[in-house]
Amino acid sequence: MRKLINIYTGLLAAVFLTGVSVTAGTVAREGADSDSVATAQKVEIPESSIADEVIWIVGDEPILKSDVEMMRLQGEAEGIKWRGNPDCAIPEQLAVQKLFLHQAELDSIEVSESEVARAIDEQINRWIQVAGSREKLEEYRKSSISQMRQELHDEFKNSQLINLMKKQLVADITVTPADVRRYFHDLPEDSLPLVPTEVEVEIITKQPKIEQEEINRVKDDLRAYTERVMSGETTFATLARLYSEDPGTARQGGEMDYVGRGYLDPAFANVAFNLTDPKKISKIVESEFGYHIIQLIDKRGDKIKVRHILRKPKVSDAAIQEMTHRLDSLADEIRGGKYTFEEAATFVSDDKDTRNNNGVMSYISAEGRTSRFRMQDLPTEVAREVEKLKVGEVSNAFEMLNSQGKTVCALIKLKSRTDAHRATITEDYQVMKNVVLEKERDKFLHDWVVDKIKKTYVRMSDRYKNCDFEYEGWVR
Structure with missing residues (x-):
């Protein structure tokens, strides 16, 4: 279903x-x-x-x-x-x-507009990958990206509401080890669940240098937006819809939900929480996502509601080529034994989520945080490189988007690979438990x-x- x-x-x-x-x-x-x-x-x-x-x-x-x-x-x-x-x-x-x-x-279940917008943008990005470009997608569907977002909104919102409702209904359903053993006791081997191939991957990322001219261009745009709002020519929300590069808030005129300081980028939070006048616009602030201007909407206790416009400076092709060359040289040194991949990840990588863990990638699955990825759960660019590697091998440098949507250059090492196999109660208990739990939930x-x-x-x-x-x- x-x-x-x-x-x-x-x-x-x-x-x-x-x-x-x-x-x-x-x-x-x-x-x-x-x-x-x-x-x-x-x-x-x-x-x-x-x-x-x-x-x-x-x-x-x-x-x-x-x-x-x-x-x-x-x-x-x-x-x-x-x-x-x-x-x-x-x-x-x-x-x-x-x-x-x-x-x-x-039951008053709600989903935030930012969650809906994020899901829609993920879908549109998948379509763009299939079509080959934004322009080809718009030509194929005979509508603009903005129109697609509007057309998809209600159904994506309903889909998320349905999923949340189901999760709430089955939240208290559990199964015991005895339930799992009983379910699989008499099943023939070819009826046991197939565990897909899983891999563990280490990564090093470096962000190419952005030219100062490009940073100045983005800042000039943000200053122009401020002037247009303060002169009464237009509204902050209108400009956010037109120009903000934050897919989660642009559709809502840059508006964010009430949020505490700890959920925001520190630099963004320092400026946002010091705003006192909703009629004024902040100075330009740099965060890990790019450059912002911020407008206060309301403060409620230790939470704040603001709207913002995000602009991301573009990396030049020359900068990408230069960083790719540097990482290829690093890969040669790792293969030659000058450094281990783990040492390089700790001291060289820009990826703050992995560098303190020897570069090991991880993600949040239904069972919690894990370093074991199915191929479809890896970023597309990483999965493409993993397919070429044997365990212990280091890739050549490649280009990808990181979790903040920034262009980075990367190296990966395939740490381990577990090929697809039929589940066993000793090695794949969690997989087998999930099968039984899912059946109980479906029945409920x-x-x-x-x-x-x-x-x-x-x-x-x-x-x-x-x-x-x-x-x-x-x-x-």
């Missing part, structure tokens, strides 16, 4: 292009439960505006035929195999999503949906009433 939700994410944008006009009113329902999403609903579609068909109603939410068709087309493009008849499976999945969204509303969520259906008003076109649904209770 998670895959189906991901498929639907972003598809509703096309609904806005169909010109559909559907009005939801009220329909009388006999014997409605007090816990229903809606106890009285009606759908009214004026003859003059019929451009689509309401095929289901779940609570007070309609499901349109166009919703189903778009999900079907996307599934075909993705090669998705539906459970049973797609004409039945797709509207059912849309209906289930509406149940989770309604519960999220009841299935039962929750069935119970929720009983308490929710559902109406569907007659042609769906003979469907073989995954969840019982839709047809009454």
